[in-house]
Amino acid sequence: MSGPRPCPVSVPDLLKMKQRGEKTAMLTAYDYPTAKMLDGAGVDVLLVGDSLGMVVLGYESTLPVTMAEMLHHVKAVVRGASRALVVADMPYLSYHVSRREAVQNAGRFIQEAGAKAVKVEGGRKRTRVIRALREAEIPVMGHVGLTPQSVHDLGGFKLQGRSAAAARGILEDALALEDSGVFSMVLEGIPAELAGLITERISIPTFGIGAGPACDGQVLVLHDLLGLTEGHVPSFVRRYADLHASISGACRQFVGDVREGRFPGEVESHHLKPEVLDDLRRGLDPAANSPWRT
Numbered sequence: 233m234s235g236p237r238p239c240p241v242s243v244p245d246l247l248k249m250k251q252r253g254e255k256t257a258m259l260t261a262y263d264y265p266t267a268k269m270l271d272g273a274g275v276d277v278l279l280v281g282d283s284l285g286m287v288v289l290g291y292e293s294t295l296p297v298t299m300a301e302m303l304h305h306v307k308a309v310v311r312g313a314s315r316a317l318v319v320a321d322m323p324y325l326s327y328h329v330s331r332r333e334a335v336q337n338a339g340r341f342i343q344e345a346g347a348k349a350v351k352v353e354g355g356r357k358r359t360r361v362i363r364a365l366r367e368a369e370i371p372v373m374g375h376v377g378l379t380p381q382s383v384h385d386l387g388g389f390k391l392q393g394r395s396a397a398a399a400r401g402i403l404e405d406a407l408a409l410e411d412s413g414v415f416s417m418v419l420e421g422i423p424a425e426l427a428g429l430i431t432e433r434i435s436i437p438t439f440g441i442g443a444g445p446a447c448d449g450q451v452l453v454l455h456d457l458l459g460l461t462e463g464h465v466p467s468f469v470r471r472y473a474d475l476h477a478s479i480s481g482a483c484r485q486f487v488g489d490v491r492e493g494r495f496p497g498e499v500e501s502h503h504l505k506p507e508v509l510d511d512l513r514r515g516l517d518p519a520a521n522s523p524w525r526t
């Protein structure tokens with residue numbers, strides 16, 4: 233018997249958690265079964281990140297990800313989440329062209345896909361678009377520091393805010409976002425001291441990724457945490473599993489079993505009753521040949 237349905241996490245709940253000094257856990261999710269597992273494991277926020285493009289769709293960056301791709305995955309995650317707050321990442325160009333288009337696109341995540349909030353990247357230059365989304369009653373999560381949609385501007389996925397001037401710029405971005413009405417923000421790829429200072433200065437929760445332990449919550453890309461990503465893994469990632477090795481090993485065993493005739497075995501097979509088999513054999517035309525037989 234399953235227990236009572238857990239109370240869904242809301243936007244105001246996250247603010248209360250910060251006020252109570254409770255740490256919040258966010259992970260990325262891209263499909264129904266993993267959303268269900270993460271939800272059941274107590275993850276508070278499921279972010280359908282545009283990292284989808286890199287870890288699921290095989291793109292080099294997040295820039296090619298489209299609204300259609302995001303909508304498809306947000307819908308699946310929403311179906312799998314009963315407690316966690318689902319946040320949809322707005323893909324590149326979905327909120328850059330005009331405020332009207334931004335509201336329409338963000339509205340699709342809420343109305344069609346069932347997300348509870350959207351996330352946009354960028355600091356002071358995003359305040360007008362964030363205000364427009366807030367006017368349309370759409371809760372917005374901000375994202376400052378290393379913003380992957382600005383990868384070409386930043387010259388790569390590099391730690392941001394190392395000099396006093398750059399750190400001051402990121403602090404100003406965070407303050408401007410809070411002022412424009414975001415309910416929380418991601419601090420990505422910045423020194424721990426700067427993340428601590430921002431977290432202290434603002435009244436909304438911060439979620440760090442590569443931003444040290446002082447943030448109100450932490451977020452990781454699921455595939456990094458599970459050890460599903462191949463090649464270089466950023467130093468801020470803690471791998472809690474090595475699913476790449478487990479999955480590759482399992483599939484290698486399957487291939488070997490099929491090739492050597494060990495799969496399927498007796499327990500994985502169904503059989504006809506002997507009299508049914510006899511009946512079947514009697515009705516067969518012995519001269520009939522498969523057109524594929526050589």
Ligand code: KIV
Pocket residue numbers: 260279280281282283284321375418420441451452453
């Ligand atoms: O797209 C994403 O997964 C993100 C997280 C890294 C915060 O923006």
